[in-house]
Amino acid sequence: MQQCRVSGGEKEGTMKWDDSFAIGIEAIDNQHKKIFEHLLAIENSVAKREPWHILHFFLRQLAESLKFHLAVEESLLEIVRYPDIAYHGAAHAGLLEQMAELESRLQQKPSAESLVGFFETWFVRHVLSADREYAAYIEENFPRLMGGSQAPAGS
Ligand SMILES: [Fe+2]
Ligand SMILES: [Fe+2]
Numbered sequence: 471m472q473q474c475r476v477s478g479g480e481k482e483g484t485m486k487w488d489d490s491f492a493i494g495i496e497a498i499d500n501q502h503k504k505i506f507e508h509l510l511a512i513e514n515s516v517a518k519r520e521p522w523h524i525l526h527f528f529l530r531q532l533a534e535s536l537k538f539h540l541a542v543e544e545s546l547l548e549i550v551r552y553p554d555i556a557y558h559g560a561a562h563a564g565l566l567e568q569m570a571e572l573e574s575r576l577q578q579k580p581s582a583e584s585l586v587g588f589f590e591t592w593f594v595r596h597v598l599s600a601d602r603e604y605a606a607y608i609e610e611n612f613p614r615l616m617g618g619s620q621a622p623a624g625s
Contacts, residue, residue: 491598493605496617498546501539502597508532509589516580525580529573536569536592543601550612552604561600565592 487506492499511528540562547555568588575584608615 493601494609494616495605498543501535501542505532505535505539506593508535509585513582513585516576516582516585519580522577525576529576533569536565540565547604550608550615552607554603558600558604561596565596568592
């Protein structure tokens with residue numbers, strides 16, 4: 471099974487992407503993977519005690535990637551008229567607030583612990599749960615939008 475990890479640091483990230491995390495829509499999965507990589511870069515940067523301007527750079531990358539991804543998802547959910555779009559959008563707003571909190575916590579005290587809470591909220595609670603719910607809806611109602619390894623044979 472393919473794993474995605476960011477290396478190059480003295481300490482390798484403890485969070486690893488596994489293809490079983492995929493929700494089955496290739497573009498979305500690639501964005502989730504990208505966000506995962508940004509988190510690993512931050513984790514490595516914290517572990518190496520890099521100065522704030524470097525850590526801040528990785529945080530900006532994470533924030534941009536997250537904002538872009540959430541906007542893409544919200545457009546997708548609008549297009550497919552996902553019934554729980556309001557609830558999903560509210561969860562996204564919460565994630566952006568958490569992202570801002572993560573940044574200020576890391577600025578005050580750069581520790582890997584600050585990352586754990588964000589990672590659990592974003593990934594474990596959101597991607598593996600809420601995002602999977604809309605993916606199931608899309609699979610049922612718009613199977614042609616599903617891509618990647620779980621894509622149905624075309625035509
Ligand atoms: Fe997502
Ligand atoms: Fe989402």
